[in-house]
Amino acid sequence: MTLDLESAIQTIASWLRESRCAMAFTGAGISTESGIPDFRSPGGVWSKNRTVYFEEFLNSEEDRYEYWRQKSQTHVEFEAAAPNVAHQVLAKWEEDEKLTGIVTQNIDGLHQAAGSQNVLELHGTAREIACLSCHQRWAADPWVQQFLKKDRVPDCPDCQGLLKHATVSFGQSLSSETLEASSELAKQADLCFALGSSLVVYPAAAVPELAKSSGARLVIINNTETPLDSMADIVLRHPLGESLSMIHDAFSNLS
Ligand SMILES: [Zn+2]
Known part of the structure; x- marks a missing residue:
């Protein structure tokens, strides 16, 4: 779907409002704004x-x-490094029971530092x-x-x-327990945010793919193209912290 930024933000906010089981999948791009x-x-x-x-x-x-x-x-x-506004918005959504959990490729612990509880750290x-x-x-x-x-x-x-x-080092396997819990989250999700990830590293990138193929809406926010862009419902190329703040504001106005 091609929309201008404002309409895209409004649409995503309305999806978040409708959603009963939203999840986020995050990559390095969410932490670059924290200086990592x-x-x-x-x-x-x-x-x-x-x-x-x-x-x-x-x-x-x-x-x-x-x-x-x-x-x-x-x-x-x-x-x-300290959590930035993107980490904080996700923590707030979980606290408000809008977000079920986060699957992350990051190893920096910034989601937990922001207050997120259900964080599955693939790496x-x-x-x-x-x-x-x-x-x-x-x-x-x-x-x-x-x-x-x-x-x-x-x-x-x-x-x-x-x-x-x-x-998880190179040549070391990912925890099968964490992978399984991530797949479960993806299968149950009705809305999946893929944030700051180029979505090229597998099996991690299979998580948003699985969410989409299990019926979730997929929103990708990343500064470069990803292989999953064509299957996404909305793709935003806009700074992550600002995008999530705008979605949060639009969502709060709806509620
Ligand atoms: Zn020991």
Whole structure:
């Protein structure tokens, strides 16, 4: 559907009002307005650092050190970042029982920081460290500080297992539990917002696709084209924070 911005916003707000089960799917684009660089973009982490694959992490002390070195760098960016208006609008919609949940590709924890409760993190979270053996978890910050101070990769205080950020590394499988819960959410949704994601990374991008094919309306807001644009009900190329604020205002005026 091709609409001018104002009509599109009004239409989306009326869909939100009608909706009984809306969900959001979010990618890096929702966090760039919080100052977290999209790690795929030029100048992003991926272009500066070599990738440490999960297999390498498991098998080489040197690679574990490199992993921790890189993660400690990006940790500083994550710690400094605060949720922006887009995160806040989604948290508000959940509080008002308009939004059932969020499936995110992001590992920055900003949805939770904004107050969202039902957040499914497909790629894990950089806010926590997990033991690969006993699966205990801790807040990431003290471990990163310890690494920076001692310049040595820490191991689990309980079982001496390997400690790694609770994110999904290259070559590591996504949690089947999280994937399943995301699919369930998508199947039940009658309205799906795909926000700030180029929708090219699978299986993540299958979530909004599944929502659409299960009968939901699909609204895509992203600054570049996505492969799902042709199946979307509305596509907006407008800054995310501003778009969601406008939808929220239009929605509040309807209610
Ligand atoms: Zn352990």
